[in-house]
Amino acid sequence: MxxxxxxxxxxxxxxxxxxxxxxxxxxxxxxxxxxxxxxxxxxxxxxxxxxxxxxxxxxxxxxxxxxxxxxxxxxxxxxxxxxxxxxxxxxxxxxxxxxxxxxxxxxxxxxxxxxxWKDVTALSEFRVQASEGDVWVSSAKERFGARPDFDALLTMAQQAFDACAAEVPALEALQIDIGFGRFDPAAPPSLRLIEVNPTEADAAALLSA
Known part of the structure; x- marks a missing residue:
């Protein structure tokens, strides 16, 4: 899928x-x-x-x-x-x-x-949501005491959403939850994609459609 x-x-x-x-x-x-x-x-x-x-x-x-x-x-x-x-x-x-x-x-x-298995106790995790071409930060859990680079985060989230929507145009109508992690406190740009999921409400809507 x-x-x-x-x-x-x-x-x-x-x-x-x-x-x-x-x-x-x-x-x-x-x-x-x-x-x-x-x-x-x-x-x-x-x-x-x-x-x-x-x-x-x-x-x-x-x-x-x-x-x-x-x-x-x-x-x-x-x-x-x-x-x-x-x-x-x-x-x-x-x-x-x-x-x-x-x-x-x-x-x-x-x-x-x-x-x-990776030890993620020091992982900084950022959740971004995307819908109809717009992206926004929904939560941020910074483990290193420094403000994350939200511009880089939103840019990567937009790229992830666009890549998914190009494969499945119906995604434009869904609200997508995108998880990113930062594993190295010395390298703020080192954001990595963890997962892409529909929100729970949209997952339920997909199932009932």
Whole structure:
């Protein structure tokens, strides 16, 4: 789908804060009126992960990460990695479920993205929203005690929105939430794209359309 890494145009992947180690198409289906089932496919090859020297992984379901404290914990690179990933998939957040149901409704694959775990305790995170060509900062969490470069932030957000809208013109009618992070306090321009999502209200509207 147009919000997630696998379908981003090059202009967005070049901005990305993280690049996945492995992308897995899941066995997934809607469940009832408001739920989903999702699991790793039988026989999935996890050797790119298990044979790496990376000890901890961070995962996303489609474009959304797990947001509650327990599920934001890293996934350990261990012999039972498949079981650990399936356990995480069995507990999607409401926001993940909403977008996953829309992805499945559109006939697109639901994917699990596995990244190297990064310590983001010092990450400065900025949320920008965009709609109908306009962009604005909706929240800013500056960890380094210095005012962020909002001009650079808005410029990158405009580029991200324009890139998405060029792929899917219907995005012009949606309000999009765009997350950026600054990882290096010594380099204010080092903003990196974390995610692109519809707002929760627009995700619900997409699903009901």
């Amino acid at each position: 147009f919000f997630e890494y696998a379908d981003w145009p090059d202009s967005l992947t070049q901005m990305a804060a993280y690049h996945p180690l492995q992308v897995i198409e899941l066995d997934a289906a809607p469940k009832g009126d408001a739920d989903i089932t999702a699991a790793l496919p039988d026989g999935v090859d996890l050797s790119p992960l298990t044979e790496s020297d990376i000890p901890l992984f961070f995962v996303k379901l489609g474009p959304k990460s797990w947001r509650n404290r327990r599920s934001r914990a890293p996934v350990f690179n261990a012999p039972d990695l498949a079981a650990a990933l399936n356990a995480r998939l069995a507990r999607p957040t409401p926001q993940q479920t909403l977008l996953a149901r829309y992805i499945l409704k559109e006939g697109a694959p639901l994917r699990l993205y596995v990244y190297e």
